Amino acid sequence: MPVLRAPLAAPANPVPPPPQLPSADLNPNYQNTFHHGLSVLHGWLPSTIELMAVAVLIAAIGWRRRRWRLVGVPVCVASGIAGAVAARAYVNDQGLASDPAPLLLWVYVGATGAAIAVAVLGWRSARWWRRGMSILAIPLALLSTGIVLDQWVGYYPTVQSAWSALTAGPLPQQTDLDALPALRGTNLSSGKIVPVRILDAGSGFPHRTEYVYLPPAWFAGPTPPALPVVMMIGGEFNTPADWVRSGQIMPAVDKFTAANSGRAPILVFVDSSGSFNNDTECVNGPRGDAADHLTRAVPGYVESRFGASADPAQWAVVGWSMGGTCAVDLAVMHPELMRTFVDIAGDIGPASGTREQTIARLFGGDADQWAAFDPLTVMAEHGPYTGTAGLFDDLTPPPHARTGGHPRPPADDSSAGLGGHDGVPDTGEVGAAEQLCKQGREVGIDCTIHTTQGGHTWQFASAAFTASFPWIVARVGLPVPDAP
Numbered sequence: 001m002p003v004l005r006a007p008l009a010a011p012a013n014p015v016p017p018p019p020q021l022p023s024a025d026l027n028p029n030y031q032n033t034f035h036h037g038l039s040v041l042h043g044w045l046p047s048t049i050e051l052m053a054v055a056v057l058i059a060a061i062g063w064r065r066r067r068w069r070l071v072g073v074p075v076c077v078a079s080g081i082a083g084a085v086a087a088r089a090y091v092n093d094q095g096l097a098s099d100p101a102p103l104l105l106w107v108y109v110g111a112t113g114a115a116i117a118v119a120v121l122g123w124r125s126a127r128w129w130r131r132g133m134s135i136l137a138i139p140l141a142l143l144s145t146g147i148v149l150d151q152w153v154g155y156y157p158t159v160q161s162a163w164s165a166l167t168a169g170p171l172p173q174q175t176d177l178d179a180l181p182a183l184r185g186t187n188l189s190s191g192k193i194v195p196v197r198i199l200d201a202g203s204g205f206p207h208r209t210e211y212v213y214l215p216p217a218w219f220a221g222p223t224p225p226a227l228p229v230v231m232m233i234g235g236e237f238n239t240p241a242d243w244v245r246s247g248q249i250m251p252a253v254d255k256f257t258a259a260n261s262g263r264a265p266i267l268v269f270v271d272s273s274g275s276f277n278n279d280t281e282c283v284n285g286p287r288g289d290a291a292d293h294l295t296r297a298v299p300g301y302v303e304s305r306f307g308a309s310a311d312p313a314q315w316a317v318v319g320w321s322m323g324g325t326c327a328v329d330l331a332v333m334h335p336e337l338m339r340t341f342v343d344i345a346g347d348i349g350p351a352s353g354t355r356e357q358t359i360a361r362l363f364g365g366d367a368d369q370w371a372a373f374d375p376l377t378v379m380a381e382h383g384p385y386t387g388t389a390g391l392f393d394d395l396t397p398p399p400h401a402r403t404g405g406h407p408r409p410p411a412d413d414s415s416a417g418l419g420g421h422d423g424v425p426d427t428g429e430v431g432a433a434e435q436l437c438k439q440g441r442e443v444g445i446d447c448t449i450h451t452t453q454g455g456h457t458w459q460f461a462s463a464a465f466t467a468s469f470p471w472i473v474a475r476v477g478l479p480v481p482d483a484p
Helices: 028-033 044-061 066-094 103-121 128-153 159-166 177-183 250-259 290-306 322-333 355-363 367-372 375-382 432-442 458-475
Strands: 192-196 210-214 229-233 266-269 315-320 340-344 389-396 446-453
Touching: 044 103, 044 128, 066 103, 103 128, 177 192, 210 290, 229 290, 229 322, 250 458, 266 290, 290 322, 315 322, 315 458, 322 340, 322 375, 322 389, 340 458, 355 367, 367 375, 375 432, 389 432, 389 458, 432 446, 446 458
Parallel strands: 229 266, 229 315, 315 340, 340 389, 389 446
Antiparallel strands: 192 210, 210 266
């Protein structure tokens, strides 16, 4: 059931059209944002680790007795191949990635399996130093697998960001809820991020800690102003902090607020999955009632705890990859909650494989429930919308895209994390923006499509968000600074 918070109102004051999003290869902010720290996307570190993994594994295998060479080595190789094939089959069966993974990912998965087999089967026949090599080969192969995976999706751009996420360190500008009253009435140069535990409002969704960004304007005056809100949703494999850790959007947000007298929307970094690898697609189903959490629990909490606006014209939702699909779905299903969306490289609708697989995995085989969350169906059945607008930022492969092979990004990091740079476009993304926007225009949704050159990575998501942020701010009713 919809959650009604405010009567439908006339559209907000006209705002300028969305800015033309710059190419990921041409946007200076895109190229400079991800160089802070020791890169794991390119350079000497990933190459060194991968070469060490290969060298140590070869040393662990060694040239031993004839029986080892004729029986042990083939068994170890077969174990590695079986592990790689099984992992690839599992990823395909679960619909965990719409982009084909790079070949080298499966090579290192196989190397990990082979390294384990070498340590177990070759232990008795190995000398002490070769035993040490066989043990060392396992973490090195695992680390190489993680590096190739990270280069594919651009999840952690630096060692520092990966370590911060691994140790659950505080986010930049993070403070506690209890510290907010002492900051009231102060003139802050940048906003604050607070971790929050939002009650599930009856959804039963087992969500993790979520985060709320409060701009400097929130702290001015004796009471919080009723600021607009932007809900931020990450990709399929995610944590609520990904927009901050992996997307690294806060420097761009701080730069914007500094030029805008501290004024910006409240940003809510929500948990749409409940765990890192639980692909809910923001629907209600066997994987959890994520939609209820996002539409029932989150708005009410943000409005009551932080005094945010309850006007749907002042609520927006931004999503990347799976989150982009969620952004469209939430906006067209709940115009009584939010009237602005930004879909960054999302699919045509909630997807977890083919249509039949999606209905089985996400909706327990209920085709009617699938239709209830299919944005094309929802828009057609809803009829005319009032005051809803959206921005689609879709992807085109860069000219230096490769087919297969090692996803090694260029030195300038402009396409760090070459997910999608394999010559095979995402099946769910092909024409998705065009179909959704066409259907949206037929029912009164004002939408714009930008096709940006880049890979399906967090770096692309960050560049798209940064370029669209002034449009989002204007859409939700705040003034924006003049362009430099």
